[in-house]
Amino acid sequence: MREHAALLGELNVDVLSVRNERELSIIDGLVIPGGESSVIDKLSRLFGVAEPLSAAIRAGLPVLGTCAGLIMLARELSDGISGQRTFGGLDVTVQRNAFGSQTESFETDLDVPVLGSTPVHAVFIRAPIVTRAAADVTVLSQLDDRRIVAVEQGNVMGLSFHPEMSGERRFHERFLERVRTRLG
Amino acid sequence: MTETSTQNQVGTGRVKRGLAEMLKGGVIMDVVTPEQARIAEDAGAVAVMALERVPADIRAQGGVARMSDPDLIEAIISEVSIPVMAKARIGHFVEAQLLEALDVDYVDESEVLSPADYVNHIDKWNFTVPFVCGATNLGEALRRINEGAAMIRSKGEAGTGDVSEATKHIRAITSEIRALTALSKDELYVAAKELQAPFALVEEIAETGKLPVVLFTAGGVATPADAAMMMQLGADGVFVGSGIFKSGNPAQRAAAIVKATTFYDDPSVITEASRGLGEAMVGINVGDLPAPHRLSERGW
Numbered sequence: 512m513r514e515h516a517a518l519l520g521e522l523n524v525d526v527l528s529v530r531n532e533r534e535l536s537i538i539d540g541l542v543i544p545g546g547e548s549s550v551i552d553k554l555s556r557l558f559g560v561a562e563p564l565s566a567a568i569r570a571g572l573p574v575l576g577t578c579a580g581l582i583m584l585a586r587e588l589s590d591g592i593s594g595q596r597t598f599g600g601l602d603v604t605v606q607r608n609a610f611g612s613q614t615e616s617f618e619t620d621l622d623v624p625v626l627g628s629t630p631v632h633a634v635f636i637r638a639p640i641v642t643r644a645a646a647d648v649t650v651l652s653q654l655d656d657r658r659i660v661a662v663e664q665g666n667v668m669g670l671s672f673h674p675e676m677s678g679e680r681r682f683h684e685r686f687l688e689r690v691r692t693r694l695g
Numbered sequence: 696m697t698e699t700s701t702q703n704q705v706g707t708g709r710v711k712r713g714l715a716e717m718l719k720g721g722v723i724m725d726v727v728t729p730e731q732a733r734i735a736e737d738a739g740a741v742a743v744m745a746l747e748r749v750p751a752d753i754r755a756q757g758g759v760a761r762m763s764d765p766d767l768i769e770a771i772i773s774e775v776s777i778p779v780m781a782k783a784r785i786g787h788f789v790e791a792q793l794l795e796a797l798d799v800d801y802v803d804e805s806e807v808l809s810p811a812d813y814v815n816h817i818d819k820w821n822f823t824v825p826f827v828c829g830a831t832n833l834g835e836a837l838r839r840i841n842e843g844a845a846m847i848r849s850k851g852e853a854g855t856g857d858v859s860e861a862t863k864h865i866r867a868i869t870s871e872i873r874a875l876t877a878l879s880k881d882e883l884y885v886a887a888k889e890l891q892a893p894f895a896l897v898e899e900i901a902e903t904g905k906l907p908v909v910l911f912t913a914g915g916v917a918t919p920a921d922a923a924m925m926m927q928l929g930a931d932g933v934f935v936g937s938g939i940f941k942s943g944n945p946a947q948r949a950a951a952i953v954k955a956t957t958f959y960d961d962p963s964v965i966t967e968a969s970r971g972l973g974e975a976m977v978g979i980n981v982g983d984l985p986a987p988h989r990l991s992e993r994g995w
């Protein structure tokens with residue numbers, strides 16, 4: 512979260528952390544960072560953020576989710592823990608920890624054509640992947656073995672990896688374009 | 696790596712430290728059975744520490760404490776979806792090799808177990824799996840980072856339920872960091888000598904005002920208020936060992952400590968979380984522990 516905030520700060524954005532409905536009500540866009548999706552789910556429901564956030568996403572709130580953030584935006588999980596829910600926003604199915612344990616976590620260069628020809632240096636940490644994407648979901652990037660690791664649908668973008676850890680700004684810039692367009 | 700390489704790289708500093716970044720703001724709980732691991736995950740733990748005996752029992756039963764049985768660690772890994780950590784003895788690099796082979800997500804080179812080497816810690820750069828290590832002060836933290844630790848936890852005094860040592864250690868680390876930021880460059884050489892830490896790390900901290908890795912607190916945390924105090928003192932997250940499963944109502948206490956850690960700066964949430972938890976672990980005052988039984992004095 513700190514690295515997302517630092518990156519957005521460099522892009523001249525005011526950043527606050529959202530832990531309750533009041534904080535949610537004053538934002539123009541939301542970044543859902545990495546972490547443990549089971550914990551984000553639990554705490555967001557416990558403190559009454561989950562419902563209003565789902566509604567805000569349906570109403571067009573621009574959202575960028577990375578790693579656990581992608582999981583929280585998925586319509587469906589193939590292997591959530593018992594009772595685990597998501598906010599929705601992306602009509603996709605996501606598999607958690609798709610690469611295995613931490614010793615399988617890795618960094619690599621990814622082609623993301625919508626961001627131009629310079630590859631994205633991506634850090635995957637116990638990362639999820641998208642195993643199904645609906646027809647109206649745009650696939651932004653795939654690994655060499657074609658597994659989907661970045662998707663977009665309307666104002667919602669979900670990434671398996673952490674662009675903020677390598678100082679990659681282009682996803683955040685794309686997210687901010689959505690925010691500005693919506694503000695008009 | 697070069698910009699054009701498409702080779703996947705595992706075990707890099709960024710990948711190792713990155714997982715700890717993802718645990719920030721969370722609670723890591725000691726568990727000794729798959730059932731406890733399930734309770735911890737359901738309560739909102741960001742990770743579990745798999746071990747054979749919680750520190751309070753190691754303290755009570757005595758004897759040599761070693762790495763846990765591989766079967767137990769595997770059973771815990773298969774029970775939960777959150778990261779699983781496990782402890783190796785200080786300096787016992789083969790125990791660490793086994794934990795890596797078992798696919799644990801983090802190895803804790805821990806003073807809670809009996810040290811295997813009273814001179815050297817594990818050379819943690821040799822591993823793909825990341826390590827967390829204990830520290831009582833900044834110099835110790837930097838020596839561990841220099842050996843490749845990707846996460847630090849202040850030691851506290853494990854298995855006591857007495858938070859005073861945890862307070863002492865997190866305060867020592869954070870105040871020594873603040874002191875470094877006030878020094879001029881030419882004073883940093885002596886500071887490095889006094890901290891018994893590598894100059895490059897000392898210089899980096901003087902400039903950034905923070906450790907280059909995530910800093911959790913451990914050792915004696917038993918209540919939601921204990922956890923919130925550690926967060927207010929500057930910890931990035933909290934390890935809770937005996938405090939949960941040695942208490943009267945583990946599931947409820949675990950959930951309460953998670954809430955208090957998330958809302959560490961909101962006394963009304965912490966108050967609500969503290970209600971009706973039943974008995975906390977009985978505990979031992981650190982002052983009553985004879986010196987050879989102080990685990991925080993292991994490691995250097």
